Amino acid sequence: MKIIVTVLTLFIAVTMNAQTSYKNGMTKAFELWENKKNDDAINLFERIAKAEKENWLPYYYAAQVHIVTTFMIKDAQEIESRLTKAQDFLNEAKTFSKENAEILIMEAMLYTAYVVYNPSVYGATHSAKVEALYQQAKTLEPENPRATLYHAEWKMGGAKFWGKDPKAFCPEIEKAILYFEKESKNDTPFYPKWGADQVKRIQQSCK
Secondary structure (H helix, E strand, C coil): CHHHHHHHHHHHHHHHHHHHHHHHHHHHHHHHHHCCCHHHHHHHHHHHHHHHCCCHHHHHHHHHHHHHHHCCCCCHHHHHHHHHHHHHHHHHHHHHCCCCHHHHHHHHHHHHHHHHHCHHHHHHHHHHHHHHHHHHHHHHCCCCHHHHHHHHHHHHHHHHHCCCCHHHHHHHHHHHHHHHHCCCCCCCCCCCCCCHHHHHHHHHHHC
16 A cells, blocks of 8 residues: 555656656746747647657747738748748647637648748648638637638738728628637646737728
8 A cells, every 4th residue: 555655656757757847847938939039939849748748839830930920020931941841830730729719720820931931832732721721710609809810811911802891891890809808718838829910900901
């Protein structure tokens, strides 16, 4: 009996230590990203992912940092490299969490980055992928605020490109605002909840 108690105590201690290390590591990675040390953040997210083994979130955030970074640079080779790495991270994330709306949204943003970076090359091939991924995400989670908001932004961009009025999609932004307000709290640490701070920027097209 004493051996069983000792083993259980040791197991609990190891588990709690691992959870603390994960929380501290993820917090540090977000701090690095916030301080614009993007590659340091990516490297830390990747190290955490490899240590966690079956957690999709560190891979997801490593991909997100790569994708967001491409919108701020112009070097074609670096953009291609970052988006390729982001896809690899998302592929890893999908192996641990299938039918995940948040991963689908991030993958839609990845293909959006390709279109924004080089529309003449990727517009024809990737636009349908973006649309399909947002539709899949919204099928899984009809009231996901990120899917609703960024799908609306995508459709607004398409409307502008084709000379149509982007305001037709403004009601979708209003829906996204409501979805952000009532988004249920997920007990999973570091579960995605970003996007609300981008509503005003996207709403500029509604004026």
